[in-house]
Amino acid sequence: MAYISLPAHPLPYPAPMHIPDGFLSGPVAGVGYALAAVFVGIAVWRTNRSLGEKSVPLMGVAAAFIFAAQMMNFPVAGGTSGHLLGGTLAAILVGPWAAIVVMTSVIGVQGLMFQDGGLSALGFNVFNMGVITALVGYGVYYLAALFANGQRGWVLPTGIFVASWITVMLAAFATSIELAVSGTSPLHVVLPAMMGVHALIGTGEGLITAAAVTFVLATRPDLIEQPQRAAPQGGLS
């Protein structure tokens, strides 16, 4: 198999979409920590109030699966790979706020234990890949679920695909801004490059998320609360 002949670690640091140390300036890294702290704080507070009986085991499963899936880099065009972020998947399974808790835990363990993502960049890694993805992914999924209105078919999977794809693009967009403000790469250089490659990676995110949710709906439909037009639950609450 080809991968064996390749050098396993061609670069001196691990750098998936997780931002490594050195890419963000001190002030930018600080803003990242502040943003992450605010949103994770709200998420813990909201999760604390909304934990149902199935929430805790589902959160554990979501975290374990997303950690494992993030290791499975899939090839996209041009000698590039991508991997699942999982924020949309987590949000559909456990709700947006618990999803932020799940994603923060995954990204925190990756940074602290696996040296995937720099310590200085941990704040923005959590914000980009955990907060943005969970909140926006859930919002788009919510609209798609309202549109599908509990009916089987292609509406919901397509909506989930779109929701996931958008979150990857937004995470790439946010990362580009952070790199540009840090003076690492000018925006007109880094932004188009990031958006281009992540438009491809986002399709992988969309396919995996739609497949995973379809699998759960087929096997344990009771696990996923689908918003219905008849009983609106009030947006992100």
Added chain:
Amino acid sequence: MKRGYLVLLLVGLGIALVVTLFSPLASSEPDGLERVAEDKAFVEKGKDAPYEVIADYAFPWVDNEDAATILGGVVGVVVVAAFVLALGLGLKALSRRAAIAGTKLAGPAPPASAGGKAGRGER
């Protein structure tokens, strides 16, 4: 935790562990950000982590690269799941205590073992 949810947890963890078995097959090409950093020549600004535990998901002291990666993945799955479960159970215990404190005026708190529904304030 109800038995049904314990089964759910074990099956879910099993799926995650099976996924890690395939981790040696993952693409080792640079990923999105890494590719852009190389193409746009800012990759050298990246710095090594100040310490290493299981860097690059390869468990140390294991020579076989595939085995090291799988082992790293298994350790990660277990640690992440344990952390989130502990956090979730802790938060749940906190909210239950708060709910019981909130219903004290209405009468004695229901036993905490009543099917996990304690503190909802039902009669």
